[in-house]
Amino acid sequence: MNIPKYYSLPDLIRKGKEIAATVDTVTFDLFDTLLIRRIHDPDLVKLPVARFISDLAVEKGLNWTPEKVQDLRDSIEKRHRQETGEKFDDHEACYPLYMQEMLSAIFAEESDDAFFDRVADYEVAMENSMLVPRGEFIDWLKELQQQGKKVLIVSDIYLPAIYLKRFVEHAGFLDLVLDVVSSADTFLAKASGKAFPLIQEKYDLDPKSWLHVGDNPHSDGLRPLEFGIQALVLHDASEKRRKSVIRRLVNYSDGRPFWRGRALQQLMQPLEYENVERDTLYIEGYSFLGPMIGAFVQSIAERSLELNIGKVFFLSREGWTFKKYWEQSVPRIFPGKRLPETEYLYVSRMALAGASCAYKGLSQTSADIVFLPSGNSDFHDVCRIFSLDHEPFAPHLARHQLTAETVLSHLHDGYKQENRVRFSELIEDDAFQEEVKRQTRPANDALQLYLEDAGFYDHPDVALVDIGWLGTIQRFFYEAISHRQDAPRCHGMLFAATRGIPFPTTVDNHIEGVIYDKHRFDFAASSILYARDLFEEACRAPHPTLNGYGLKDDGGYELIFRQSDDDIGRAEKEQDENYAPLQQGVFDSAKPYAAASALLGYSLSDYKPWINYLLVSKLAFPKTNEILDIRHKAHLDDFHGAKKVAKVHSKAPKNLWNLSSFSLRFSPLLRLRIFFRHMKERLNE
Amino acid sequence: MAKKLMSKGFDSVSSPMHRVFRHYLLSRIIPMGAYQQGGGIKCLLILSATHYFGRPIFWFITRFEPQMARLYRIREKFSS
Numbered sequence: 197m198n199i200p201k202y203y204s205l206p207d208l209i210r211k212g213k214e215i216a217a218t219v220d221t222v223t224f225d226l227f228d229t230l231l232i233r234r235i236h237d238p239d240l241v242k243l244p245v246a247r248f249i250s251d252l253a254v255e256k257g258l259n260w261t262p263e264k265v266q267d268l269r270d271s272i273e274k275r276h277r278q279e280t281g282e283k284f285d286d287h288e289a290c291y292p293l294y295m296q297e298m299l300s301a302i303f304a305e306e307s308d309d310a311f312f313d314r315v316a317d318y319e320v321a322m323e324n325s326m327l328v329p330r331g332e333f334i335d336w337l338k339e340l341q342q343q344g345k346k347v348l349i350v351s352d353i354y355l356p357a358i359y360l361k362r363f364v365e366h367a368g369f370l371d372l373v374l375d376v377v378s379s380a381d382t383f384l385a386k387a388s389g390k391a392f393p394l395i396q397e398k399y400d401l402d403p404k405s406w407l408h409v410g411d412n413p414h415s416d417g418l419r420p421l422e423f424g425i426q427a428l429v430l431h432d433a434s435e436k437r438r439k440s441v442i443r444r445l446v447n448y449s450d451g452r453p454f455w456r457g458r459a460l461q462q463l464m465q466p467l468e469y470e471n472v473e474r475d476t477l478y479i480e481g482y483s484f485l486g487p488m489i490g491a492f493v494q495s496i497a498e499r500s501l502e503l504n505i506g507k508v509f510f511l512s513r514e515g516w517t518f519k520k521y522w523e524q525s526v527p528r529i530f531p532g533k534r535l536p537e538t539e540y541l542y543v544s545r546m547a548l549a550g551a552s553c554a555y556k557g558l559s560q561t562s563a564d565i566v567f568l569p570s571g572n573s574d575f576h577d578v579c580r581i582f583s584l585d586h587e588p589f590a591p592h593l594a595r596h597q598l599t600a601e602t603v604l605s606h607l608h609d610g611y612k613q614e615n616r617v618r619f620s621e622l623i624e625d626d627a628f629q630e631e632v633k634r635q636t637r638p639a640n641d642a643l644q645l646y647l648e649d650a651g652f653y654d655h656p657d658v659a660l661v662d663i664g665w666l667g668t669i670q671r672f673f674y675e676a677i678s679h680r681q682d683a684p685r686c687h688g689m690l691f692a693a694t695r696g697i698p699f700p701t702t703v704d705n706h707i708e709g710v711i712y713d714k715h716r717f718d719f720a721a722s723s724i725l726y727a728r729d730l731f732e733e734a735c736r737a738p739h740p741t742l743n744g745y746g747l748k749d750d751g752g753y754e755l756i757f758r759q760s761d762d763d764i765g766r767a768e769k770e771q772d773e774n775y776a777p778l779q780q781g782v783f784d785s786a787k788p789y790a791a792a793s794a795l796l797g798y799s800l801s802d803y804k805p806w807i808n809y810l811l812v813s814k815l816a817f818p819k820t821n822e823i824l825d826i827r828h829k830a831h832l833d834d835f836h837g838a839k840k841v842a843k844v845h846s847k848a849p850k851n852l853w854n855l856s857s858f859s860l861r862f863s864p865l866l867r868l869r870i871f872f873r874h875m876k877e878r879l880n881e
Numbered sequence: 882m883a884k885k886l887m888s889k890g891f892d893s894v895s896s897p898m899h900r901v902f903r904h905y906l907l908s909r910i911i912p913m914g915a916y917q918q919g920g921g922i923k924c925l926l927i928l929s930a931t932h933y934f935g936r937p938i939f940w941f942i943t944r945f946e947p948q949m950a951r952l953y954r955i956r957e958k959f960s961s
Contacts (some may be wrong), residue, residue: 203943338901433943437935438891444931448924453917455924461896465887473883482886483895720914805917810896812913871911 199417201429205332208430212336215407215426222340223395224333225334225386225410226351226360229430231327231367235795236443241326242266243793245319246620251532252315253302261338262797263639272298273354283780285388289354290380292316318531320362323790325528329367331469337372349376350395352385376397386410389419407768437446438467448798456798457806461487463792464785474781476825477774481781484814485734488711488807489691489782490789493522494529495710495800496661496689497500500536503687506655514663514691516737517782522785529794536659539650542755544742545835547639548672550583551745552574554640555679557629558582560620562675565668565697570845571837573608573816575600575619581835583744584635592628596621607845639677642745642753647677649753658684663732665694674705691731692724710800711807714881720808722878725855726815733771733828734778740765741834758834771829778826816852817867820860827853849873890932898932901925 202208216222224230235241242840246266253260276294281287292312299307299315340347351360357378364370377395379385384394396403403424410416410429417429445459461483465471474482478762496518500508510519519540528536552562558578567580575593579586579600586600593599596618603610604619622628647653660670670688677683686705693709701707712721724731740758748754759765793799800807814822840846852860852870884894892898908916924939931936944950 203940235905304890365930415886431943431946433936433939436943437931437939440939441891441928441931444924444928448921451882452919452921452924454920458896462891465893471885471887473885476882476884479884479886479895500894718915719912742959805915805919808914808916809901809904813896813900813955817907868911870958875912 197418197421199413199421199429200427201413201417201431203431203433204432205330205432205434212407212409212428213339215428216340216343216345219345219407219426220405221346221348221399221401221404221407223348223350224337225354225408225412226349226363228411228435229330229368229409229416230333230337231329231348231363232467234326234328234442234465234467234792236439236446239718240446240795241319241322243268244322244796245315247794247797248318248532248855249299249302251530255532255534256303256306258302265298265302266589268301269294269298272301272405280383283813284383285381285390286352286383288352288379288383288385290356290383291354291359292356293793294354297542316359320359321528322791322794324363324366325787326795327363327367328368328467328470334369334372334469337369340656341372346399346401347373348395348399348664349373350386350391351377352379352387352391354380356380386412386419387416389422392420392423392425423459443533443834449798449802451798453802454728454809456796457487457491457803457810460789460792460796460798461797462801462807464788466788475777476821477778478781478784478813480822480826481734481778482785484810485731485778485780486782486785487789487803488519488810489735490525490723490786490793491800491803491807492691492710492862493518494525494793496659497522497526497530497533497535498799499687499689500659501530501533501659503659505536505657505659505687506684506868507539507651508659508661509539509541509650511651511660511669512522512540512542512544512742513733513737513739514735516739517660517735517779518663520598520763520783521786524783524792525790528787528790530793537651541650541652541660542646542742543669545668545672546581546583546758547742547744547756548643548669548676549581550636551640551643552672552675553582553632553636554676555633556675558623558632558677560623560671561700562695563619563623565666565671567605568696569836570605570607570841571839573603573605573611573837573839575602575604577837577839580837582632582636583639584632588631588635589628592625592631593621596625598622607841608839611841611842633742638747639745642747643676644680645747645753646745646755652677653680653682653684657687659687659689661689662691663735664690664692664709665728666691666696667699669757670705670707673697678705692721696726711811718808719875719878720812721804723808723811723815726851727827729828730815730826730853733775734782736772736775738772740768743834767829774829816871818852819859821854823859823860888932890935892932898925898929902929 246262249265250260250262273289273296276289277287296312299312310768336781337347357376360376361370364376379391382394407424408416408420408425408427414428417427418426442462445455445462448455449459520537522538566572566581576586598618601617604615662669667688674686688707690707690709693707693714695714699707712718712724740760743757743758746754746756772831798838886894888894901920905920905925908919
């Protein structure tokens with residue numbers, strides 16, 4: 197029998213429309229016809245379900261690995277198919293029957309209907325995340341509905357129609373079809389041809405006025421033709437090519453970890469009508485920053501589970517993006533785990549600097565931090581950063597032959613070595629420290645009220661998540677809370693730790709860089725140093741920075757934000773608007789990241805080679821247009837003062853991301869030269 | 882400029898395969914960092930072929946699937 201095959205979707209639909217004009221009924225196969233899967237092998241969707249069941253079992257104290265769960269599922273399904281084959285022509289299985297049997301075998305009497313529904317809901321959610329409706333078919337379905345045709349979906353699968361309807365509803369075309377028929381409900385399948393008489397009888401159809409469309413030459417071609425139904429079979433070359441790409445990436449990932457991140461990205465790609473035109477910044481947010489932030493928050497979740505962390509605090513302002521990404525992705529990646537609580541904490545270096553001095557005074561290291569940025573030079577800058585009033589310090593400064601204007605930074609004209617010696621003596625002066633403590637105590641008291649409100653002291657272990665770089669926020673933060681007996685252990689997790697100054701690591705307070713850490717030599721990841729501001733600006737929350745914590749007259753506290761109506765505030769708003777598509781791309785990538793990562797079962801260490809490639813390729817060897825499109829226009833840093841550096845120190849090394857488009861385009865071997873300098877700097881660190 | 886996230890060849894617009902390939906070749910000359918063996922020349926060639934020349938290849942494969950299957954069986958017979 198000649199089976200009419202079509203090798204492209206438009207060709208099939210053209211022929212289908214011709215035939216449809218002469219028939220009353222059109223039936224469609226569901227999988228690989230109306231719906232396509234992002235992954236090449238549908239069985240791979242079962243693996244995250246096995247991991248989910250394994251996690252639930254471990255939580256109940258049962259030792260079931262995902263592999264053991266999958267083996268049990270396969271063996272029960274196989275037996276069910278054999279038993280069905282003894283009574284029917286088709287060797288079908290029914291999901292609720294074999295899944296309930298499997299759950300009873302693992303969880304005994306704890307497995308009830310509600311428990312089964314939880315597992316089934318997760319399996320449906322995983323399937324939904326991998327299924328995409330074929331746009332051109334849906335357009336045709338709409339036409340068929342308008343023409344008053346009876347449209348049915350017929351599928352040979354282990355899932356009953358009630359589940360298939362959930363897929364179709366999620367895909368948005370349930371209202372376009374009369375009904376959905378599954379072989380799992382009757383064990384009469386298209387494969388044997390028994391499904392067609394059943395459907396004919398149930399819906400009172402005439403085979404002569406009936407067209408069936410599917411992808412299987414046997415079930416969707418030969419069998420309907422034998423029953424007198426017209427049939428069209430789709431052999432879509434384009435779909436085979438797409439599946440070939442993802443199949444190869446998944447298979448290569450086994451032996452070459454480099455491809456794991458690429459496989460993740462391929463699974464995250466939008467298909468069919470999802471793949472619409474986007475702004476360049478959106479594309480970079482979705483494809484470059486999104487997977488990196490996804491791997492970062494996934495890694496935080498894994499570390500939190502390992503360290504038994506009760507609550508994860510995302511520190512402002514970059515933590516806002518991390519928290520949003522977490523909420524959209526982490527519960528989907530770890531559905532069976534008890535995840536820590538999360539909270540967004542309003543902090544900033546400027547707000548915490550003052551509060552950190554309330555009990556221990558101003559330490560030498562904290563004072564030295566002030567003079568790291570080249571724009572700070574004197575005691576006025578110390579006062580600005582630590583929220584101090586400089587006038588009461590005049591007698592203390594005079595005692596050490598200093599004034600508020602004495603230059604204390606070697607980068608500025610007028611600097612003398614003895615000024616720093618005198619400044620160090622001032623820091624050791626008890627009267628000076630008493631004044632520091634007196635002035636900073638209200639800010640610390642307000643901070644304590646805020647932290648109590650945020651439930652900070654309710655857990656013995658907390659994670660503090662920030663973008664980086666030196667860990668100054670956590671340094672000040674811990675100094676501000678360490679006087680309390682109930683201070684939790686603070687596990688700092690930074691996107692990148694550059695560690696410009698040594699962090700005072702203790703058992704109760706430490707930091708680690710997740711994507712990059714200077715203490716873990718990772719040369720490729722160090723490319724992040726090329727454009728740190730890009731990450732800050734891309735992740736920044738849409739609210740002004742925090743200037744401090746204030747006590748109110750009624751005994752409460754208030755968060756004091758920086759004004760946003762001055763030039764800097766306006767520049768920041770403008771930058772936010774410029775980066776809006778970039779941020780949107782990042783957020784839109786969260787759910788696809790979660791689905792892809794849950795399916796692949798990989799974590800940061802698996803994605804790291806690809807992330808390293810992205811960092812080097814995008815930051816150290818970017819195209820000129822990429823730099824021009826992505827680089828930020830304005831970057832606010834209140835910590836950095838406005839004083840001019842001495843001429844001798846003013847020549848900063850070339851930064852690739854700050855160069856003109858002319859240099860970027862025409863300077864010979866520019867990227868290589870800067871890369872070699874970067875390499876030398878890292879090796880000399 | 883507006884673009885689609887995925888190209889017609891199912892490649893990532895942000896990190897296309899030719900860029901991965903070029904980077905791989907550069908990393909063979911200059912130390913770029915830890916890529917855990919990197920992509921591998923065979924994988925890169927096959928993926929590049931699928932992305933950039935996949936249309937005629939799959940046009941042929943889908944139309945001559947039974948003949949191709951026969952060829953595969955013959956190859957397997959000789960390789961075993």
